Each structure stands twice: as structure tokens, then as C-alpha cells.
Amino acid sequence: MHEQFGRAIRREVTDRLLIINEHHLRAVLDRYSAHYNHRRPHRALQLLPPRPDQPIPEPGHISLRRRPVLGGLINEYEPIAA
Template sequence: MTRHPTNSRATQQTRNLPITLGERVRRFRFLIRDRDTKFTAAFDTVFTTDDIDIVRTPVRTPVANAFAERRVGTVRRECLDHLLILGEQHATAVLTDYIDHYNHHRPHRSLQQQAPLSTGTSPPPEPGTSTVRHDRLGGLIHEYRQTA
């Protein structure tokens, strides 16, 4: 049997993941992946030894992972495609700030233009009140709030 070089490389990188994450690896319960042949039994074993269940998407169902694909696409289009990420700490800081914006301020069409974790409907702007702009991610994203 000929071993594909990327299989052993990917498996080795996967073995390094729990070491890199340390105690944070315990927060993960599931790994959702497709049925690509690059995911070998050795790859799966790395996760199952840390009590992470492997969930494979169904065969020939491209929409099975649609929610995750949509979320990843949104993060890329609105944030990551506009920034040069300089390392893991920078990526963590950028994504933390973006996730806070996404969940607390960004309007969502399916939620009647409210943020997922907002406290309720925001009142319409009153005439004569001023608006304050709050820049996030170095001015990439702008949030606007009414002043009292």
C-alpha cells in the first residue's frame, strides 16, 4: 500500500493539535468532517483518544454542512478577507472582536434586523438626537449608537 505524503503530514499535524491546545481540547465534543480519503483511521484516532466523537457528513449531501459553510463565508467576507493576520494571537484577537460584533450588534435579516444576543428591539431614531460611531477592528467595522 502506497502512503500518500499528505496523509502522514496531516496526521502528524493533527497529533500536535492537542499539545498546542492544551486543556482547551477538552471543550470539544465533536469533529464534523466529510468523507474525503485524506482523513485516515490514524487521523480519527487522534481525536477519539481525547473523547472527541467523529461525525461524518452523509454521502452525496453537499448541503449537510451548509450552516457551517455559510458562517465561515460570512466571517471571511466581512472580516478576514480585509485583514492581514500576523499570527495566532492576532487571529484570536480579531475573531474574538468580530464574534462580539456579530452577536451583539450586527443586524440579522432573519431576526428582524436585531443581533442574536441583543436585549430586544431597538427604538427608531428620534429626531434631534445625535449618533456616535464606534470603530471596531481598526475601522473595518463601524457600529452606530444613539446618544441620550
């Protein structure tokens, strides 16, 4: 596991979430890794995700939709049509 990813998942998820069993842990890790790699902005990439799974919005796009992830523990934001 990448060291930075390990710190991020611990800080953002496992320190804040009660993990019930191994199945639950795997589901949480899978969902968070998808968020981390496809939606989460990374500073080293000028706030772009490493492997976006949707088109990147134009700068200055104002209308956003918030989507809770992992029961609202973290949020993802996506542009909406104006």
C-alpha cells in the same frame, strides 16, 4: 463553525485584514464574534442582533454614534441621548 458566520467573517474581515500570527487571529475572531452576536443586525431577526448586549433603540431614533471596530474595518452604531 456556523457556515453563514464563516462566510461573513471571511468576507468582512479576513479577506481585508493581514493576520500576523495565531494570537492576532484569535483576537480578531473574538472581537468579530462579539460584534456578530451582540451588535450586527440580522435580516432574519428584523435587523436585530441575536443576543443584544445593550437596549435596542426605539424605531425612528435619529441620533447615532459610530464606533469603529477592528481598526475601522467595520463599524457599530449606537443611539445617543438627544
